[in-house]
Amino acid sequence: MTFTSRTPRVVAARKLQRRKDRDQAGRFLAEGPQAVREALAAGVVLELFGTGDGLSRHAELAAEAPVVSPIDDDGLASLAETVNPQGLVAVCEQVDVPIHEALAKQPRLVAVVAEIRDPGNAGTILRTADAAGAEAVIFAGDAVDPYNGKCVRASAGSLFHVDVVRAPLDVVPELTAAGLQVLATSGYGADDLDSLADDGVLAAPTAWMFGSEAHGLPASVLEEADRRVRVPIYGGAESLNLAAAAAVCLYASARAQR
Amino acid sequence: MTFTSRTPRVVAARKLQRRKDRDQAGRFLAEGPQAVREALAAGVVLELFGTGDGLSRHAELAAEAPVVSPIDDDGLASLAETVNPQGLVAVCEQVDVPIHEALAKQPRLVAVVAEIRDPGNAGTILRTADAAGAEAVIFAGDAVDPYNGKCVRASAGSLFHVDVVRAPLDVVPELTAAGLQVLATSGYGADDLDSLADDGVLAAPTAWMFGSEAHGLPASVLEEADRRVRVPIYGGAESLNLAAAAAVCLYASARAQR
Numbered sequence: 211m212t213f214t215s216r217t218p219r220v221v222a223a224r225k226l227q228r229r230k231d232r233d234q235a236g237r238f239l240a241e242g243p244q245a246v247r248e249a250l251a252a253g254v255v256l257e258l259f260g261t262g263d264g265l266s267r268h269a270e271l272a273a274e275a276p277v278v279s280p281i282d283d284d285g286l287a288s289l290a291e292t293v294n295p296q297g298l299v300a301v302c303e304q305v306d307v308p309i310h311e312a313l314a315k316q317p318r319l320v321a322v323v324a325e326i327r328d329p330g331n332a333g334t335i336l337r338t339a340d341a342a343g344a345e346a347v348i349f350a351g352d353a354v355d356p357y358n359g360k361c362v363r364a365s366a367g368s369l370f371h372v373d374v375v376r377a378p379l380d381v382v383p384e385l386t387a388a389g390l391q392v393l394a395t396s397g398y399g400a401d402d403l404d405s406l407a408d409d410g411v412l413a414a415p416t417a418w419m420f421g422s423e424a425h426g427l428p429a430s431v432l433e434e435a436d437r438r439v440r441v442p443i444y445g446g447a448e449s450l451n452l453a454a455a456a457a458v459c460l461y462a463s464a465r466a467q468r
Numbered sequence: 469m470t471f472t473s474r475t476p477r478v479v480a481a482r483k484l485q486r487r488k489d490r491d492q493a494g495r496f497l498a499e500g501p502q503a504v505r506e507a508l509a510a511g512v513v514l515e516l517f518g519t520g521d522g523l524s525r526h527a528e529l530a531a532e533a534p535v536v537s538p539i540d541d542d543g544l545a546s547l548a549e550t551v552n553p554q555g556l557v558a559v560c561e562q563v564d565v566p567i568h569e570a571l572a573k574q575p576r577l578v579a580v581v582a583e584i585r586d587p588g589n590a591g592t593i594l595r596t597a598d599a600a601g602a603e604a605v606i607f608a609g610d611a612v613d614p615y616n617g618k619c620v621r622a623s624a625g626s627l628f629h630v631d632v633v634r635a636p637l638d639v640v641p642e643l644t645a646a647g648l649q650v651l652a653t654s655g656y657g658a659d660d661l662d663s664l665a666d667d668g669v670l671a672a673p674t675a676w677m678f679g680s681e682a683h684g685l686p687a688s689v690l691e692e693a694d695r696r697v698r699v700p701i702y703g704g705a706e707s708l709n710l711a712a713a714a715a716v717c718l719y720a721s722a723r724a725q726r
Contacts, residue, residue: 338712343702364709371704404723444601444722446629450715451622454596457712458719464702465662 213259213281215288220281223259223301224289229355236304238357241295243268248367250274254303261286264297271298291359304357305374309348309381312373313388317345319463320390320417321456324350324379324427332356333364334453335420340368342460343467347372348417351379351428382419382434390417394427394435395459397449401439403462411437412466418459423452471517471539473546478539481517481559482547487613494562496615499553501526506625508532512561519544522555529556549617562615563632567606567639570631571646575603577721578648578675579714582608582637582685590614591622592711593678598626600718601725605630608677609637609686640677640692648675652685652693653717655707659697661720669695670724676717681710 213220225231226239237256240249249255250271258275261283265272272278281289289299312320321339326332332354339347349356356362356374377384385392391414393406406412419435421427432438441455450458471478483489484497495514498507507513508529516533519541523530530536539547547557570578579597584590590612597605607614614620614632635642643650649672651664664670677693679685690696699713708716 334709334712337705338708340703341699341701341705341708341712366705366707366709368703368705404726407723441599441719442722443599445598445626447595447599447624447626449624450596450599451592451624451711453709453712454592454599454715457708457715461699461716461719464700465665468662 213279213285215285217285219279220259220285220289226301227291227359229358232355232357238302238304238362239289239299239359240302240362241290241292241299243271243296243298244367245362246271246298246300248370249300249302252305252370254305255300256303257301259286259289259299261297268298275300292363305370306356306376307373309375309377309384312346312375313384315345316389318415318467319344319460320346320348320385321460322348322350322381322417322419323353324419324421324431326353326420326422326452328423329354329358329360330364331423331452333361335456336365336372337368338453338457339460340371342464344460345373346375348375348377348381350377350381379428379431382431385417390415392417392419392435393437393439394419394432395421395455396426396432396438397440399438399440401437403439403441403459406439407462407466412463416463418463420452420456471537471543473543475543477537478517478543478547484559485549485617487616490613490615496560496562496620497547497557497617498560498620499548499550499557501529501554501556502625503620504529504556504558506628507558507560510563510628512563513558514561515559517544517547517557519555525554526556533558550621563628564614564634565631567633567635567642570604570633571642573603574647576673576725577602577718578604578606578643579718580606580608580639580675580677581611582677582679582689584611584678584680584710586681587612587616587619588622589681589710591619593714594623594630595626596711596715597718598629600722602630602718604633606633606635606639608635608639637686637689640689643675648673650675650677650693651695651697652677652690653679653713654684654690654696655698657696657698659695661697661699661717664697665720665724670721674721676721678710678714
Protein backbone atom coordinates (compact mmCIF):
# COMPACT_ATOMS: atom_id res chain seq x y z
CA MET A 211 0.00 0.00 0.00
CA THR A 212 1.29 3.44 -0.95
CA PHE A 213 0.39 6.41 1.26
CA THR A 214 -0.96 9.65 -0.18
CA SER A 215 -1.20 13.19 1.15
CA ARG A 216 -4.63 12.23 2.55
CA THR A 217 -3.53 9.15 4.48
CA PRO A 218 -4.13 9.95 8.19
CA ARG A 219 -0.53 9.15 9.22
CA VAL A 220 0.71 11.56 6.52
CA VAL A 221 -1.77 14.24 7.60
CA ALA A 222 -0.57 13.84 11.18
CA ALA A 223 3.10 13.99 10.14
CA ARG A 224 2.50 17.13 8.05
CA LYS A 225 1.31 18.95 11.18
CA LEU A 226 4.89 18.71 12.45
CA GLN A 227 5.71 21.57 10.10
CA ARG A 228 4.14 23.78 12.79
CA ARG A 229 5.96 24.54 16.01
CA LYS A 230 2.92 24.12 18.21
CA ASP A 231 2.34 20.63 16.91
CA ARG A 232 6.03 19.74 17.17
CA ASP A 233 6.09 20.88 20.79
CA GLN A 234 2.97 18.90 21.60
CA ALA A 235 4.08 15.69 19.88
CA GLY A 236 7.75 15.91 20.86
CA ARG A 237 8.55 15.00 17.26
CA PHE A 238 9.85 16.71 14.14
CA LEU A 239 10.59 16.10 10.47
CA ALA A 240 13.97 15.49 8.88
CA GLU A 241 14.09 15.54 5.09
CA GLY A 242 16.59 14.36 2.53
CA PRO A 243 19.10 11.49 2.74
CA GLN A 244 21.78 13.34 4.73
CA ALA A 245 19.45 14.35 7.58
CA VAL A 246 17.75 10.95 7.56
CA ARG A 247 21.11 9.19 7.76
CA GLU A 248 22.17 11.26 10.78
CA ALA A 249 18.79 10.79 12.45
CA LEU A 250 19.04 7.02 11.96
CA ALA A 251 22.56 7.03 13.40
CA ALA A 252 21.20 8.93 16.41
CA GLY A 253 18.46 6.33 16.80
CA VAL A 254 15.59 8.82 16.74
CA VAL A 255 13.73 7.89 13.55
CA LEU A 256 10.18 6.69 14.25
CA GLU A 257 8.94 6.38 10.66
CA LEU A 258 10.52 6.89 7.27
CA PHE A 259 8.31 8.09 4.44
CA GLY A 260 9.80 7.45 1.03
CA THR A 261 8.80 7.46 -2.60
CA GLY A 262 9.54 4.33 -4.59
CA ASP A 263 12.44 6.12 -6.15
CA GLY A 264 13.76 7.52 -2.86
CA LEU A 265 13.59 4.16 -1.11
CA SER A 266 15.31 2.29 -3.90
CA ARG A 267 18.06 4.89 -4.30
CA HIS A 268 18.68 4.87 -0.54
CA ALA A 269 17.96 1.25 0.27
CA GLU A 270 20.60 1.25 3.03
CA LEU A 271 18.60 3.91 4.90
CA ALA A 272 15.29 2.14 4.38
CA ALA A 273 16.89 -1.02 5.79
CA GLU A 274 17.74 0.75 9.05
CA ALA A 275 14.42 2.51 9.66
CA PRO A 276 12.07 0.89 12.21
CA VAL A 277 9.01 1.68 10.05
CA VAL A 278 9.12 2.37 6.33
CA SER A 279 6.04 3.88 4.69
CA PRO A 280 5.94 4.05 0.90
CA ILE A 281 4.33 7.29 -0.23
CA ASP A 282 3.47 8.80 -3.60
CA ASP A 283 5.19 11.89 -4.97
CA ASP A 284 2.41 14.28 -3.97
CA GLY A 285 2.31 12.85 -0.47
CA LEU A 286 6.07 13.26 -0.08
CA ALA A 287 5.86 16.80 -1.45
CA SER A 288 3.19 17.60 1.15
CA LEU A 289 5.61 16.62 3.93
CA ALA A 290 8.70 18.30 2.50
CA GLU A 291 9.60 21.98 2.76
CA THR A 292 12.31 21.82 0.11
CA VAL A 293 11.73 21.31 -3.58
CA ASN A 294 14.07 18.36 -3.76
CA PRO A 295 14.15 16.18 -0.63
CA GLN A 296 15.24 13.24 -2.81
CA GLY A 297 12.19 11.21 -1.89
CA LEU A 298 12.76 10.86 1.88
CA VAL A 299 11.20 12.45 4.97
CA ALA A 300 11.53 10.96 8.44
CA VAL A 301 9.43 11.52 11.54
CA CYS A 302 11.92 11.80 14.43
CA GLU A 303 11.82 12.04 18.18
CA GLN A 304 13.10 15.36 19.48
CA VAL A 305 16.65 15.07 20.73
CA ASP A 306 17.13 17.95 23.17
CA VAL A 307 18.31 17.29 26.69
CA PRO A 308 17.86 19.23 29.94
CA ILE A 309 20.57 21.79 30.59
CA HIS A 310 21.79 20.05 33.74
CA GLU A 311 22.31 16.86 31.79
CA ALA A 312 24.40 18.63 29.12
CA LEU A 313 26.45 20.55 31.71
CA ALA A 314 27.01 17.48 33.88
CA LYS A 315 29.26 16.16 31.12
CA GLN A 316 31.63 19.05 31.82
CA PRO A 317 31.77 20.42 28.27
CA ARG A 318 34.78 22.57 27.39
CA LEU A 319 33.05 24.53 24.62
CA VAL A 320 29.41 25.55 24.53
CA ALA A 321 27.50 27.88 22.20
CA VAL A 322 24.42 29.72 23.41
CA VAL A 323 22.06 31.30 20.88
CA ALA A 324 19.93 33.72 22.85
CA GLU A 325 16.69 35.00 21.33
CA ILE A 326 17.91 34.29 17.82
CA ARG A 327 14.86 34.23 15.57
CA ASP A 328 16.37 33.36 12.21
CA PRO A 329 16.33 29.57 11.74
CA GLY A 330 19.04 29.67 9.06
CA ASN A 331 21.40 31.52 11.39
CA ALA A 332 20.63 29.19 14.29
CA GLY A 333 21.17 26.08 12.16
CA THR A 334 24.42 27.44 10.74
CA ILE A 335 25.71 28.19 14.25
CA LEU A 336 24.78 24.64 15.30
CA ARG A 337 26.84 23.31 12.40
CA THR A 338 29.77 25.62 13.11
CA ALA A 339 29.72 24.86 16.84
CA ASP A 340 29.81 21.14 16.09
CA ALA A 341 32.69 21.64 13.64
CA ALA A 342 34.60 23.64 16.25
CA GLY A 343 34.19 20.81 18.73
CA ALA A 344 31.50 22.32 20.96
CA GLU A 345 29.70 19.66 22.97
CA ALA A 346 26.45 21.56 23.50
CA VAL A 347 24.35 24.28 21.85
CA ILE A 348 21.81 26.02 24.04
CA PHE A 349 18.76 27.74 22.55
CA ALA A 350 18.00 30.30 25.26
CA GLY A 351 14.98 32.49 25.84
CA ASP A 352 12.58 33.19 23.01
CA ALA A 353 14.83 31.64 20.36
CA VAL A 354 13.82 29.88 17.18
CA ASP A 355 12.71 26.26 17.56
CA PRO A 356 15.74 24.01 16.89
CA TYR A 357 13.34 21.64 15.08
CA ASN A 358 12.22 24.31 12.62
CA GLY A 359 12.73 22.75 9.18
CA LYS A 360 15.10 25.46 8.00
CA CYS A 361 17.20 25.16 11.16
CA VAL A 362 17.38 21.38 10.82
CA ARG A 363 18.53 21.73 7.21
CA ALA A 364 21.07 24.48 7.93
CA SER A 365 22.53 22.37 10.73
CA ALA A 366 23.45 19.73 8.11
CA GLY A 367 23.18 16.91 10.64
CA SER A 368 24.87 18.69 13.55
CA LEU A 369 21.52 18.77 15.39
CA PHE A 370 22.19 15.07 15.98
CA HIS A 371 25.86 15.42 16.97
CA VAL A 372 25.82 17.87 19.87
CA ASP A 373 23.72 18.16 23.00
CA VAL A 374 20.90 20.49 22.01
CA VAL A 375 19.34 22.28 24.97
CA ARG A 376 16.29 24.54 25.27
CA ALA A 377 16.49 26.81 28.27
CA PRO A 378 15.20 30.10 29.66
CA LEU A 379 17.20 33.23 28.86
CA ASP A 380 18.80 33.35 32.29
CA VAL A 381 21.41 30.61 31.81
CA VAL A 382 24.56 32.43 32.94
CA PRO A 383 24.46 31.22 36.58
CA GLU A 384 24.21 27.59 35.49
CA LEU A 385 27.01 27.98 32.97
CA THR A 386 29.21 29.56 35.61
CA ALA A 387 28.37 26.85 38.15
CA ALA A 388 29.49 24.29 35.55
CA GLY A 389 32.95 25.86 35.49
CA LEU A 390 32.54 27.68 32.18
CA GLN A 391 33.71 31.23 31.62
CA VAL A 392 30.86 33.07 29.93
CA LEU A 393 31.86 35.26 26.99
CA ALA A 394 29.07 37.45 25.63
CA THR A 395 29.54 38.79 22.12
CA SER A 396 28.87 42.46 21.53
CA GLY A 397 29.98 44.94 18.89
CA TYR A 398 30.82 47.26 21.76
CA GLY A 399 32.49 44.72 24.03
CA ALA A 400 35.43 45.94 26.11
CA ASP A 401 37.51 42.87 25.28
CA ASP A 402 38.88 42.26 21.83
CA LEU A 403 38.84 38.63 20.66
CA ASP A 404 42.43 38.72 19.40
CA SER A 405 43.68 40.17 22.69
CA LEU A 406 41.93 37.43 24.63
CA ALA A 407 43.56 34.87 22.33
CA ASP A 408 46.97 36.50 22.87
CA ASP A 409 46.49 36.48 26.63
CA GLY A 410 45.59 32.80 26.78
CA VAL A 411 42.10 33.48 28.09
CA LEU A 412 40.45 31.31 25.46
CA ALA A 413 42.11 28.08 26.59
CA ALA A 414 39.73 27.82 29.55
CA PRO A 415 36.36 26.01 29.25
CA THR A 416 34.09 28.57 27.63
CA ALA A 417 30.45 29.26 26.86
CA TRP A 418 30.02 31.73 24.01
CA MET A 419 26.77 33.68 23.94
CA PHE A 420 25.35 35.10 20.71
CA GLY A 421 22.33 37.41 20.44
CA SER A 422 20.04 38.26 17.58
CA GLU A 423 21.46 40.10 14.58
CA ALA A 424 18.91 42.89 15.03
CA HIS A 425 19.23 43.48 18.77
CA GLY A 426 22.31 41.68 20.05
CA LEU A 427 22.25 40.18 23.54
CA PRO A 428 19.88 41.59 26.17
CA ALA A 429 21.52 43.93 28.70
CA SER A 430 20.84 41.49 31.54
CA VAL A 431 22.91 38.80 29.81
CA LEU A 432 25.74 41.21 28.94
CA GLU A 433 25.97 42.26 32.58
CA GLU A 434 25.98 38.77 34.01
CA ALA A 435 28.60 37.39 31.60
CA ASP A 436 32.25 37.24 32.65
CA ARG A 437 33.35 39.32 29.66
CA ARG A 438 31.83 41.25 26.80
CA VAL A 439 33.83 40.45 23.70
CA ARG A 440 33.95 42.11 20.30
CA VAL A 441 35.34 40.59 17.14
CA PRO A 442 37.86 43.17 15.87
CA ILE A 443 36.89 44.96 12.66
CA TYR A 444 39.99 45.70 10.59
CA GLY A 445 38.24 47.24 7.58
CA GLY A 446 35.28 49.44 6.73
CA ALA A 447 32.47 47.03 7.66
CA GLU A 448 30.33 48.05 10.59
CA SER A 449 30.02 44.52 11.85
CA LEU A 450 30.08 40.86 10.90
CA ASN A 451 26.95 38.92 10.27
CA LEU A 452 25.91 36.72 13.16
CA ALA A 453 26.96 33.34 11.79
CA ALA A 454 30.33 34.70 10.64
CA ALA A 455 31.01 36.24 14.05
CA ALA A 456 30.08 32.97 15.72
CA ALA A 457 32.46 31.07 13.43
CA VAL A 458 35.35 33.39 14.28
CA CYS A 459 34.70 33.19 18.05
CA LEU A 460 34.14 29.43 18.22
CA TYR A 461 37.20 28.67 16.11
CA ALA A 462 39.35 31.01 18.18
CA SER A 463 38.38 28.92 21.21
CA ALA A 464 38.88 25.64 19.37
CA ARG A 465 42.38 26.72 18.38
CA ALA A 466 43.23 27.83 21.92
CA GLN A 467 41.85 24.65 23.47
CA ARG A 468 43.64 22.17 21.21
CA MET B 469 5.66 65.58 -9.65
CA THR B 470 5.60 62.13 -8.10
CA PHE B 471 6.80 59.17 -10.18
CA THR B 472 4.78 55.97 -10.43
CA SER B 473 5.63 52.42 -11.47
CA ARG B 474 4.74 53.42 -15.04
CA THR B 475 7.00 56.48 -15.29
CA PRO B 476 9.61 55.66 -17.98
CA ARG B 477 12.59 56.38 -15.68
CA VAL B 478 11.14 53.98 -13.11
CA VAL B 479 10.48 51.36 -15.76
CA ALA B 480 14.09 51.70 -16.93
CA ALA B 481 15.44 51.48 -13.37
CA ARG B 482 13.37 48.39 -12.64
CA LYS B 483 15.13 46.57 -15.47
CA LEU B 484 18.29 46.72 -13.35
CA GLN B 485 16.84 43.86 -11.32
CA ARG B 486 18.02 41.66 -14.20
CA ARG B 487 21.69 40.84 -14.66
CA LYS B 488 21.66 41.30 -18.43
CA ASP B 489 20.33 44.82 -18.08
CA ARG B 490 22.76 45.64 -15.27
CA ASP B 491 25.68 44.46 -17.39
CA GLN B 492 24.51 46.49 -20.34
CA ALA B 493 23.84 49.69 -18.39
CA GLY B 494 26.81 49.41 -16.02
CA ARG B 495 24.40 50.31 -13.24
CA PHE B 496 22.64 48.60 -10.35
CA LEU B 497 20.14 49.23 -7.58
CA ALA B 498 20.87 49.79 -3.90
CA GLU B 499 17.91 49.75 -1.55
CA GLY B 500 17.35 50.90 1.98
CA PRO B 501 19.05 53.71 3.91
CA GLN B 502 22.21 51.81 4.85
CA ALA B 503 23.11 50.84 1.29
CA VAL B 504 22.13 54.26 -0.03
CA ARG B 505 24.33 55.96 2.57
CA GLU B 506 27.34 53.86 1.60
CA ALA B 507 26.68 54.37 -2.11
CA LEU B 508 26.51 58.14 -1.57
CA ALA B 509 29.76 58.05 0.40
CA ALA B 510 31.34 56.17 -2.51
CA GLY B 511 30.07 58.82 -4.92
CA VAL B 512 28.27 56.38 -7.20
CA VAL B 513 24.60 57.36 -6.79
CA LEU B 514 23.07 58.62 -10.05
CA GLU B 515 19.46 58.97 -8.90
CA LEU B 516 17.67 58.46 -5.61
CA PHE B 517 14.05 57.33 -5.74
CA GLY B 518 12.22 57.95 -2.48
CA THR B 519 8.69 57.97 -1.13
CA GLY B 520 7.59 61.13 0.67
CA ASP B 521 8.02 59.27 3.93
CA GLY B 522 11.43 57.82 3.00
CA LEU B 523 12.81 61.17 1.87
CA SER B 524 11.62 63.04 4.94
CA ARG B 525 12.88 60.38 7.34
CA HIS B 526 16.27 60.36 5.60
CA ALA B 527 16.56 64.00 4.60
CA GLU B 528 20.34 63.91 5.07
CA LEU B 529 20.62 61.29 2.33
CA ALA B 530 18.25 63.14 0.00
CA ALA B 531 20.38 66.25 0.49
CA GLU B 532 23.48 64.45 -0.80
CA ALA B 533 21.97 62.76 -3.85
CA PRO B 534 22.64 64.40 -7.24
CA VAL B 535 19.08 63.69 -8.42
CA VAL B 536 16.14 63.01 -6.12
CA SER B 537 12.96 61.58 -7.64
CA PRO B 538 9.86 61.42 -5.45
CA ILE B 539 7.94 58.22 -6.10
CA ASP B 540 4.68 56.75 -4.83
CA ASP B 541 4.56 53.63 -2.65
CA ASP B 542 3.66 51.30 -5.51
CA GLY B 543 6.43 52.71 -7.67
CA LEU B 544 8.99 52.22 -4.91
CA ALA B 545 7.72 48.70 -4.29
CA SER B 546 8.20 47.94 -7.99
CA LEU B 547 11.89 48.86 -7.69
CA ALA B 548 12.56 47.13 -4.37
CA GLU B 549 13.24 43.44 -3.84
CA THR B 550 12.72 43.56 -0.08
CA VAL B 551 9.43 44.07 1.65
CA ASN B 552 10.71 46.99 3.67
CA PRO B 553 13.31 49.16 1.88
CA GLN B 554 12.26 52.09 4.09
CA GLY B 555 11.21 54.16 1.11
CA LEU B 556 14.58 54.48 -0.65
CA VAL B 557 16.12 52.89 -3.76
CA ALA B 558 19.14 54.38 -5.56
CA VAL B 559 20.38 53.82 -9.09
CA CYS B 560 24.18 53.49 -8.80
CA GLU B 561 27.12 53.21 -11.15
CA GLN B 562 28.89 49.86 -10.91
CA VAL B 563 32.02 50.08 -8.79
CA ASP B 564 34.22 47.17 -9.88
CA VAL B 565 37.76 47.79 -11.02
CA PRO B 566 40.07 45.80 -13.32
CA ILE B 567 42.18 43.19 -11.56
CA HIS B 568 45.47 44.90 -12.43
CA GLU B 569 44.25 48.09 -10.80
CA ALA B 570 43.31 46.30 -7.56
CA LEU B 571 46.57 44.33 -7.47
CA ALA B 572 48.72 47.37 -8.28
CA LYS B 573 47.84 48.67 -4.81
CA GLN B 574 49.76 45.72 -3.36
CA PRO B 575 46.97 44.40 -1.15
CA ARG B 576 47.99 42.19 1.77
CA LEU B 577 44.71 40.31 2.02
CA VAL B 578 42.45 39.34 -0.89
CA ALA B 579 39.39 37.07 -1.06
CA VAL B 580 38.51 35.27 -4.28
CA VAL B 581 35.05 33.77 -4.69
CA ALA B 582 35.33 31.36 -7.60
CA GLU B 583 32.17 30.16 -9.33
CA ILE B 584 30.07 30.87 -6.26
CA ARG B 585 26.46 30.99 -7.36
CA ASP B 586 24.66 31.88 -4.16
CA PRO B 587 24.32 35.67 -3.87
CA GLY B 588 23.77 35.55 -0.10
CA ASN B 589 27.00 33.63 0.41
CA ALA B 590 28.93 35.96 -1.91
CA GLY B 591 27.60 39.07 -0.18
CA THR B 592 28.35 37.66 3.26
CA ILE B 593 31.92 36.86 2.21
CA LEU B 594 32.29 40.42 0.87
CA ARG B 595 31.19 41.73 4.26
CA THR B 596 33.46 39.36 6.17
CA ALA B 597 36.46 40.09 3.92
CA ASP B 598 35.96 43.81 4.48
CA ALA B 599 35.69 43.30 8.26
CA ALA B 600 38.90 41.23 8.23
CA GLY B 601 40.71 44.05 6.45
CA ALA B 602 40.88 42.58 2.94
CA GLU B 603 41.47 45.24 0.32
CA ALA B 604 39.94 43.38 -2.61
CA VAL B 605 37.33 40.74 -3.35
CA ILE B 606 37.54 39.02 -6.72
CA PHE B 607 34.51 37.36 -8.32
CA ALA B 608 36.20 34.79 -10.55
CA GLY B 609 34.84 32.66 -13.34
CA ASP B 610 31.13 32.02 -13.59
CA ALA B 611 30.36 33.56 -10.21
CA VAL B 612 27.22 35.37 -9.11
CA ASP B 613 26.93 39.00 -10.18
CA PRO B 614 28.22 41.19 -7.32
CA TYR B 615 25.38 43.61 -8.14
CA ASN B 616 22.68 40.99 -7.63
CA GLY B 617 20.25 42.57 -5.16
CA LYS B 618 20.65 39.83 -2.57
CA CYS B 619 24.44 40.06 -2.76
CA VAL B 620 24.34 43.85 -2.38
CA ARG B 621 22.12 43.51 0.68
CA ALA B 622 24.14 40.70 2.28
CA SER B 623 27.32 42.77 1.81
CA ALA B 624 25.81 45.41 4.13
CA GLY B 625 27.73 48.21 2.43
CA SER B 626 31.04 46.38 2.04
CA LEU B 627 30.54 46.32 -1.74
CA PHE B 628 31.49 49.99 -1.52
CA HIS B 629 34.44 49.57 0.84
CA VAL B 630 36.71 47.12 -0.93
CA ASP B 631 37.98 46.85 -4.48
CA VAL B 632 35.46 44.58 -6.19
CA VAL B 633 36.90 42.79 -9.22
CA ARG B 634 35.30 40.59 -11.88
CA ALA B 635 37.80 38.27 -13.52
CA PRO B 636 38.09 35.00 -15.41
CA LEU B 637 38.57 31.84 -13.36
CA ASP B 638 42.28 31.66 -14.11
CA VAL B 639 43.51 34.36 -11.69
CA VAL B 640 46.23 32.47 -9.84
CA PRO B 641 49.12 33.65 -12.06
CA GLU B 642 48.17 37.30 -11.59
CA LEU B 643 47.79 36.88 -7.85
CA THR B 644 51.19 35.22 -7.66
CA ALA B 645 52.78 37.93 -9.80
CA ALA B 646 51.39 40.49 -7.35
CA GLY B 647 53.36 38.86 -4.54
CA LEU B 648 50.43 37.09 -2.92
CA GLN B 649 50.60 33.51 -1.69
CA VAL B 650 47.52 31.75 -2.99
CA LEU B 651 45.69 29.56 -0.46
CA ALA B 652 42.92 27.44 -1.92
CA THR B 653 40.35 26.11 0.53
CA SER B 654 39.40 22.47 0.30
CA GLY B 655 37.86 20.02 2.72
CA TYR B 656 40.63 17.63 1.69
CA GLY B 657 43.50 20.14 1.72
CA ALA B 658 46.89 18.83 2.83
CA ASP B 659 47.52 21.87 5.03
CA ASP B 660 45.57 22.47 8.18
CA LEU B 661 44.66 26.11 8.89
CA ASP B 662 45.78 25.97 12.51
CA SER B 663 49.14 24.47 11.57
CA LEU B 664 49.72 27.24 9.03
CA ALA B 665 48.90 29.78 11.71
CA ASP B 666 51.30 28.09 14.14
CA ASP B 667 54.06 28.07 11.53
CA GLY B 668 53.72 31.77 10.75
CA VAL B 669 52.70 31.13 7.14
CA LEU B 670 49.64 33.36 7.40
CA ALA B 671 51.59 36.54 8.10
CA ALA B 672 52.56 36.83 4.42
CA PRO B 673 50.37 38.69 1.92
CA THR B 674 47.65 36.22 1.02
CA ALA B 675 44.88 35.59 -1.46
CA TRP B 676 42.27 33.16 -0.14
CA MET B 677 40.26 31.27 -2.74
CA PHE B 678 36.80 29.89 -1.98
CA GLY B 679 34.75 27.65 -4.28
CA SER B 680 31.07 26.87 -4.43
CA GLU B 681 29.46 25.02 -1.53
CA ALA B 682 28.26 22.29 -3.88
CA HIS B 683 31.45 21.65 -5.85
CA GLY B 684 34.34 23.40 -4.11
CA LEU B 685 37.14 24.86 -6.22
CA PRO B 686 37.84 23.47 -9.69
CA ALA B 687 40.80 21.07 -9.89
CA SER B 688 42.75 23.51 -12.09
CA VAL B 689 42.61 26.17 -9.37
CA LEU B 690 43.53 23.72 -6.60
CA GLU B 691 46.60 22.62 -8.57
CA GLU B 692 47.81 26.11 -9.39
CA ALA B 693 47.45 27.45 -5.83
CA ASP B 694 50.47 27.52 -3.51
CA ARG B 695 48.65 25.46 -0.89
CA ARG B 696 45.42 23.58 -0.45
CA VAL B 697 44.12 24.38 3.01
CA ARG B 698 41.42 22.75 5.11
CA VAL B 699 39.71 24.26 8.12
CA PRO B 700 40.12 21.65 10.87
CA ILE B 701 36.93 19.91 11.97
CA TYR B 702 37.07 19.13 15.69
CA GLY B 703 33.59 17.64 16.04
CA GLY B 704 31.11 15.49 14.15
CA ALA B 705 30.24 17.95 11.36
CA GLU B 706 31.30 16.92 7.89
CA SER B 707 32.22 20.47 6.93
CA LEU B 708 31.56 24.13 7.56
CA ASN B 709 29.24 26.15 5.44
CA LEU B 710 31.01 28.33 2.93
CA ALA B 711 30.59 31.71 4.61
CA ALA B 712 31.61 30.30 7.99
CA ALA B 713 34.75 28.71 6.50
CA ALA B 714 35.61 32.00 4.80
CA ALA B 715 35.21 33.87 8.09
CA VAL B 716 37.55 31.49 9.90
CA CYS B 717 40.21 31.66 7.15
CA LEU B 718 40.10 35.42 6.63
CA TYR B 719 40.22 36.16 10.34
CA ALA B 720 43.11 33.74 10.82
CA SER B 721 45.02 35.83 8.27
CA ALA B 722 43.90 39.12 9.78
CA ARG B 723 45.16 38.00 13.19
CA ALA B 724 48.49 36.82 11.77
CA GLN B 725 48.99 40.02 9.76
CA ARG B 726 48.28 42.48 12.58
